[in-house]
Amino acid sequence: xxxxxxxxxxxxxxxxxxxxxxxxxxxxxxxxxxxxxxxxxxxxxxxxxxxxxxxxxxxxxxxxxxxxxxxxxxxxxxxxxxxxxxxxxxxxxxxxxxxxxxxxxxxxxxxxx
Amino acid sequence: xxxxxxxxxxxxxxxxxxxxxxxxxxxxxxxxxxxxxxxxxxxxxxxxxxxxxxxxxxxxxxxxxxxxxxxxxxxxxxxxxxxxxxxxxxxxxxxxxxxxxxxxxxxxxxxxxxx
Numbered sequence: 289x290x291x292x293x294x295x296x297x298x299x300x301x302x303x304x305x306x307x308x309x310x311x312x313x314x315x316x317x318x319x320x321x322x323x324x325x326x327x328x329x330x331x332x333x334x335x336x337x338x339x340x341x342x343x344x345x346x347x348x349x350x351x352x353x354x355x356x357x358x359x360x361x362x363x364x365x366x367x368x369x370x371x372x373x374x375x376x377x378x379x380x381x382x383x384x385x386x387x388x389x390x391x392x393x394x395x396x397x398x399x400x401x
Numbered sequence: 402x403x404x405x406x407x408x409x410x411x412x413x414x415x416x417x418x419x420x421x422x423x424x425x426x427x428x429x430x431x432x433x434x435x436x437x438x439x440x441x442x443x444x445x446x447x448x449x450x451x452x453x454x455x456x457x458x459x460x461x462x463x464x465x466x467x468x469x470x471x472x473x474x475x476x477x478x479x480x481x482x483x484x485x486x487x488x489x490x491x492x493x494x495x496x497x498x499x500x501x502x503x504x505x506x507x508x509x510x511x512x513x514x515x516x
Contacts, residue, residue, distance in 0.1 A: 294443075321504075330492055330507045331444065376443055387434070387496060387503055388457060391443035 292379045294392030302400050307364040309395035311377035319380045320353055320360045321389065326373045334362075367399045404428065405495050405508035406475075413514045420480040420487070422511045426495030433476045434505060435461075435468060438490045450476055483515045 291314045301307050311320065319338045323331035335344055337353035337360060344351045350363045360377055374396045378389040404427035414420050426433050431452050436444035446460040450470040461468065465483075470476040480487055490512050494505035 292443075323507075330509050331494075332507070333504050336504065378444075386432070386449060386456065387505060388446055388449060389434075389444075389505070390446065391436075393443045394441075396441070 292377060292390045292392040294377055294395055296395055297393060298396050298398070300398045300400065301367050303369060304366050307367050307371070307397055309362050309375050309377075309397075311360045311362075311379075311392050313358045313379050313390075316357050317379040318357075320357075321378045321380070322351060322360075322362055323376045323378060323391075324373050325376065325394070329373075331376060364397075367397070369399050369401055372397060372399050405430075405493065405506050407491075407493055407508035407511050409511060410509060411512050411514070413516060414483045415516050416484055417482050420483050420513055420515075422478040422480075422491050422513070423475040424478070424493035424495075424508055425475040426493075427506055430495035430497055430506070432496045432498065432503075433470055434494045434496075435476070435478050436492045436494065438492060438510075440489075444492060447478070480513075483513075485515045488513055488515045 293312045295310050321336045322334040324334055325331045335351050340357050341355045342353040348365045352361045364371055374394040376391050376394045378391045406425040408423050433450050435447040437447055438444045448461045448468045449457040453472050465481045467479045490510045492507050492510045494507045496503040496505050
């Protein structure tokens with residue numbers, strides 16, 4: 289079955305440092321979504337990428353979708369303590385018309401002030 | 402998203418009991434997904450429902466688990482004869498339609514603990 293691998297599993301940074309999490313799929317994705325989950329909370333949608341090679345920015349966050357649509361990354365510039373949480377990628381495989389998502393394991397980000 | 406309601410937020414059951422989890426989608430949403438999350442893991446798809454129909458239950462164990470989304474009322478995920486391995490957070494998400502590009506809005510989850 290489809291697998292979505294995400295690395296690293298944990299990332300500890302000092303406030304102000306950059307952070308990147310990577311997502312790789314065993315199969316081509318029709319789209320990829322990114323979510324953030326705070327400790328004890330629920331996943332909150334951040335963004336969706338659909339096109340090959342697409343790059344989107346949200347303030348300090350930059351999202352990329354690979355040319356082959358099998359990998360993606362999320363980069364945070366100059367982390368802040370409010371960035372703490374788990375970041376998940378979630379891929380949609382072609383073949384169904386609906387949004388059945390396969391989630392990566394997530395990257396737990398800790399930011400030290 | 403505050404618009405998707407789940408209850409209870411925390412549920413404690415003893416082995417062998419039944420757990421019933423409820424999800425009310427956002428207003429105007431008629432499509433519901435259920436996911437299970439084990440500690441420090443990603444979410445695993447369980448089932449996708451539209452009003453009165455189960456579209457895809459490929460991620461749901463065939464025994465003890467069932468789901469429904471009646472014409473009126475919330476979607477319900479039912480776990481019979483719970484075991485310790487069922488302890489997890491169960492999230493539902495709702496969308497407006499069938500498009501795979503639709504954003505999924507997640508509820509706050511039900512944290513199930515089986516003693």
